Amino acid sequence: PYNDIRICGIFDDRNDKRSPPIVAGYPKLGTISELIEFARIARIDMLIVSLPLTAESRVLQLLKKLWVLPVDIRLSAHSNALQFRPRAYSYIGSVPMLDIFDKPINDWDSVAKRAFDIVFSLVGIVLFSPVMLATAIAIKLDSKGPVLFKQKRHGFNNEIIEVYKFRSMYADRSDPTAKQTVTKNDPRVTRVGRFIRKTSIDELPQFFNSLLGSLSLVGPRPHAIAAQSHNLLYNEVVDGYFARHKVKPGVTGWAQINGWRGEMDTNEKIRMRTEYDLYYIENWSMLFDLRILLLTPIRLLNTENAY
Structure with a gap:
């Protein structure tokens, strides 16, 4: 179901030294605060949070900001430190994702x-x-x-x-x-x-x-x-x-x-x-x-x- 995904860009609170303006060919469009307004205007369907699962405090703070949006929110489960049952994952390509929030009405x-x-x-x-x-x-x-x-x-x-x-x-x-x-x-x-x-x-x-x-x-x-x-x-x-x-x-x-x-x-x-x-x-x-x-x-x- 994710074959037709089009990535719009990346949002990151870190400065350019820690987070370059272009990552894997995709532009950094702004900070997390700017992401909420962008997601509303651009009618984004899905947000992918790419933070280590071990960064619990940062993940929770970010999800608290994003959960008000009517979008699917996925957490990239790319950490080797934590393992979940296979059925707990969904996949985008070969990357395992944890389904955090879904749109209320599909x-x-x-x-x-x-x-x-x-x-x-x-x-x-x-x-x-x-x-x-x-x-x-x-x-x-x-x-x-x-x-x-x-x-x-x-x-x-x-x-x-x-x-x-x-x-x-x-x-x-x-x-x-x-x-x-x-x-x-x-x-x-x-x-x-x-x-x-x-x-x-x-x-x-x-x-x-x-x-x-x-x-x-x-x-x-x-x-x-x-x-x-x-x-x-x-x-x-x-x-x-x-x-x-x-x-x-x-x-x-x-x-x-x-x-x-x-x-x-x-x-x-x-x-x-x-x-x-x-x-x-x-x-x-x-x-x-x-x-x-x-x-x-x-x-x-x-x-x-x-x-």
Whole structure:
């Protein structure tokens, strides 16, 4: 399966004296810190860590930085000091590799998940079209401004996407950056807005996001790129927060149907949502997606934390 591998380059923190600019004909493109951004932009499929297995501390530090990426990560097992059973290895050419991380959703599963999204998004749009039409009319009658609200959020692989919602705030008081969390009895929220936020009707336009491909029906909920808790960005609160973006964000998710929705006014709430999101990613399957989708209408009847 690795016959068609194309090596893009090498990344190394060592200086040119210890690590020449060209190794075995391949250029050194930068440091490890630059590797993460490069891997996102270049859509790298696999990273190979070529360190001695005995350099445990360096290996662990490096893997901790890289595990947030939606790529296969392999550790070259070229040391003679440690031996593993043959079945513990995979091979790239004749070089044994330890499989450290795999992409959460492989190529064929991605095709199946995309087909799932298209079919059920169309079903959702048809079923909820009367509700969406009534909501649009109510918003126009209730306050001045557009019916829809667009917000920039983090998508798959940290890409910036625009997510659609029904407008629930007064147009002149809306906060596209989401730096200020919506709280109970928030004066920025309109009368219609309170109802559609509590019932999650404001999220229905995201069926179109899912149909177009920026969202999946099921996945970690996308957060606004500037969302904060106590003046800290979410990735500053939770170590490994960006690992949530190893899959497409979703219209609904495992955290939401387990009660972790609504206001994120404490660091603990952010940590718990991230924990549930990572559990979803690590245990993903099509059946898991179907289970979450079917449970969503039932669980969202609990509106305790939604306002």
